[in-house]
Amino acid sequence: MLRVPGHPPFEPAAVPQHARKSGCPRTCTRTCTSVIPVHTHLCDEYLLVVSGTVVTGGRHCEADTFWFTPANSRQGPHVAVTDVELLTCRLGAMGSFES
Secondary structure (H helix, E strand, O other): OEOOOOOOOEOOOOOOHHHHOOOOOEEEEEOOOOEEOOEEEOOOEEEEEEEOEEEEOOEEEEOOOEEEEOOOEEEOOEEEOOOEEEEEEEOOOOOOEOO
């Protein structure tokens, strides 16, 4: 059972074996001005902004924003405008970060 503040508790759907190895689902907390560099997702990823504000692709995403990134998509940078908590579910390994 997962508990996300401000949302009812929920049971994640069955997660494939390869996804469980990469720690799906996971939460991530970033402090204000943190940056996740540009990267390419090797697999599908689902993300919920639990709290705070993050800018991705020039778009301001606040708490309760949800997005889906399909496999082989270039993403980022993601910039924390405030302290932010993210809940991600990645269906496999993360891609590499660009320099």
